[in-house]
Amino acid sequence: MKKFLNEFLKGIIKENPTFVLVLGLCPTLAVSVSVINGIGMGIAATFVLLGSNIIISLMRNIIPARIRIPCFIVVIATFVTITELVMKAYSPALNRALGIYVPLIVVNCIVLGRAEAYAQKARVINSLFDGLGMGVGFTLALILISGIREFLGAGKILGYTLFKGFEPAFVLGMPSGALLVIGLLLGFFNILKNRRT
């Protein structure tokens, strides 16, 4: 049980996909305007990661090594299409807000990276926890970035105004704000890492 917990926890801090592996940044930066969008994107990506990790791990002995990448992509694209259809049906507003970044989960480096680096060699149950951990780590990173941007850029959290008379810095809500926040956060985590070693 402890082993599974480790598989799950490593994705959250030690191998966080966004801040440590620096993967899958396109959706991270594009949708992190508000916390709601960030959570929606995080859940969608977690579902795709979980599904593709399980299926790829199940088929790891069947897929020939030379054509593994196209096989992985088909599996991932299937789960992305499921996500897209479900989101369109049950949450059209979120689908509109996330726009083209929902189909683009296919080319999110995290998903293909986990398939290539982990799921194709590991047992199903391990892959499940790995996918879940990576997904949760990605979601937490999204919440952190979008929280900073929504609070400083619009003066709100989850749509609620926190302080009266707070003058928001609109630039953080714009694309350049996203790049600035991720740059500073990466630098901050580097300082923490250097201090520990």
Added chain:
Amino acid sequence: MNTAQFLTIFISAVFLYNVILSRFLGLCSFVAISRETKPAMAMSLAVMFVTIMSSIITWFIYRFLLIPFELTYLRTISFILVIATFVQFVEMVIRKISPPLYRFFGIYLPLITVNCAVLGVAVLNIDMFFTNSKAIPGSFYYSVFQGICVGLGYALAMLLMSGIRERLDLCDVPKAVKDFPLAFIIASVMSLSFLGFNGFRF
């Protein structure tokens, strides 16, 4: 089909909604390969070629395969498969025909398969130039032109960024922000200056 539309596509794809600085597509390759100008340009040329070709191919697939058979929900799967196959095919052809060219951008080609910019352009073309599963007049030309312009926008951002980062090698920067973090902060300032184009009116 009119000239004004082409101009709008050009301005918005290259400056207003630059693929990298505003839409964040292809950010991984942008940060990883922009350390020096020469590889950055090789990567940009490879991306431009693939975006143009994939715009053409995906338009035909969507218009003549997915719409007539009412399979539009297979858009994502079919596009990514076609793009991946196409990139692999181009890699094989280049290796056979021109080894120097293969050495020039051989290693960057496989990376393009998972470059969001390529699939992003294909999806954007479908969103912008098809209404209710019908092609708007001139949609094929608009799609190809948008492919070219997105490639140009990518090349522009890559060129600026690699130039700045070559200079940065000579500077003394804090250890914590070396490399990746600093690249993002610079990109942020570049994106801020591109925001100035937002005032454009036609």
